[in-house]
Amino acid sequence: MNPEIDWADWLRRWDAQQEGYVPEREARFTAMFDALAELLPASFVAVDLACGPGSISQRLLARFPGAQAIAVDIDPVMLAVGQGALGTVNGRLRWVQADLASRDWLKALGEPQVDAVLSTTALHWLEPTPLAHLYQDLGRLLRPGGLFLNSDAMTFDSSAPTLARLSQRVLDEQWTDTAFAARGIETAEQWWDALAGDPAFETLLAERTACFAGKHRQESPPGFDVHVAALHDGGFREVGTIWQVLASRVLLAVR
Incomplete structure (x- = not known):
């Protein structure tokens, strides 16, 4: 880590601009952590999926002193900011570079099974097929009863055009x-x-x-129904929304 870089300030500025796009961002985090507190024991292992600079990991490890986290992302800049600002949190946080769109990212993770996987404002990057593959991977990674929590914008389908229009106008x-x-x-x-x-x-x-060569942001990310169907196909027995403001949702899936 370059000691001349103010890593903590870059993380602070990252969180500030992310909250500009998602004003309810901290409420999403709270909803996810409240579910973990209710459904998991005090000590657990969680994966921060598409972690960016570790915003979930930072808050999760502060709230749950008995937890450990593995932060995974493809982006070397994001990982460097997170590692520089947060370090390993006394050995409780591990950083992994991996491409979630590849079929071998679990090998890079180096963990046979975990209790929870959390993600925020990230999986809209994945097109339906790699998203379905990712959910199948999570079905294998999570222990029975394990939890997947995804907070993101998940659009309404064609059966709710008024809600979709209202949500888009607010964004x-x-x-x-x-x-x-x-x-x-x-x-x-x-x-x-x-x-x-x-x-x-x-x-x-x-x-x-180099990492993002050939990748692009899709114009119409998979909507809520696509996520739900793919999670059921991936082996999750319960899937539902536990928090929502229009299309901004926290989706909980139970393995």
């Missing part, structure tokens, strides 16, 4: 550059531009470009 208003400027918050583009302006990140950014 369009929240996500404009004008809305961010009015709240004094960086956009994601501004955060990345600032990071790219720091020469200390040159090598990491080159690695990131």
Whole structure:
């Protein structure tokens, strides 16, 4: 870790701009952790899936002193920010670089079975087929009774066009550059531009470009019904929403 980089500040700025896109972000975290507190023992092992700089892991390990976490992401920049800001939390946090769209990411994880998997604002990157494969992998990774919690925007299907339109209108208003400027918050583009302006990140950014070569953000991510069907196909016996504001949801699946 480069000691000249203020890793904690980059993490703070990351959390601030993410909350600009998802004002209910902390409420999502609380809903996920409340479910863990109710359904798991005091000591458990959790995977922070598509972890970014470890926002879930940081909060989870603070709330659950007996827990351990494994933070997994493809992005070397995100992993470096997380490792630089959080370290290993006295050996309770392990960082792993892996591509969740590949079929061998579980080998990189190096853990035969865990109690919980959590993800936030990330799995919309995956197209339906790799998402279905990922849920099959999670069905093998989680012990019987284990929990998968995904907080993300999961759109309404064609049977609810009014709800879909309302949800999209709210997002369009929240996500404009004008809305961010009015709240004094960086956009994601501004955060990345600032990071790219720091020469200390040159090598990491080159690695990131190589990791994401050929990948793209899909225009229409899988909706709520696609997630539910894929989780059932992956071996989860119960799937449902435990928290929701329009399309912003926390989905709980029980293995």
